[in-house]
Amino acid sequence: MKQAAVMELPPVSAETGADGLEGQLEHIEREAILKALEQTRFNKTRAAELLGMTFRQLRYRVKKLGIE
Numbered sequence: 001m002k003q004a005a006v007m008e009l010p011p012v013s014a015e016t017g018a019d020g021l022e023g024q025l026e027h028i029e030r031e032a033i034l035k036a037l038e039q040t041r042f043n044k045t046r047a048a049e050l051l052g053m054t055f056r057q058l059r060y061r062v063k064k065l066g067i068e
Contacts, residue, residue, distance in 0.1 A: 030065050033058070037067075 032051060040046040048058040062068055 026065065029061065030067065033061060033065065033067060 033047070036047040036050045037044070040050060044058055044062075045055050048055045051058065053061075
């Protein structure tokens with residue numbers, strides 16, 4: 001059984017510009033996706049596996065968050 005890697009994320013603070021809970025969640029999601037993409041040299045299939053989601057889910061979130 002393969003274990004998922006645990007990712008350390010920076011805490012969300014007032015300086016992030018994230019307004020309310022939705023903004024904070026969006027910030028956390030963006031940071032996690034960017035970190036996974038950097039760790040996998042922007043291989044979306046591997047980044048999705050690292051995040052525990054499908055490639056299609058990652059592609060949707062990347063587009064939604066305007067990462068690309």
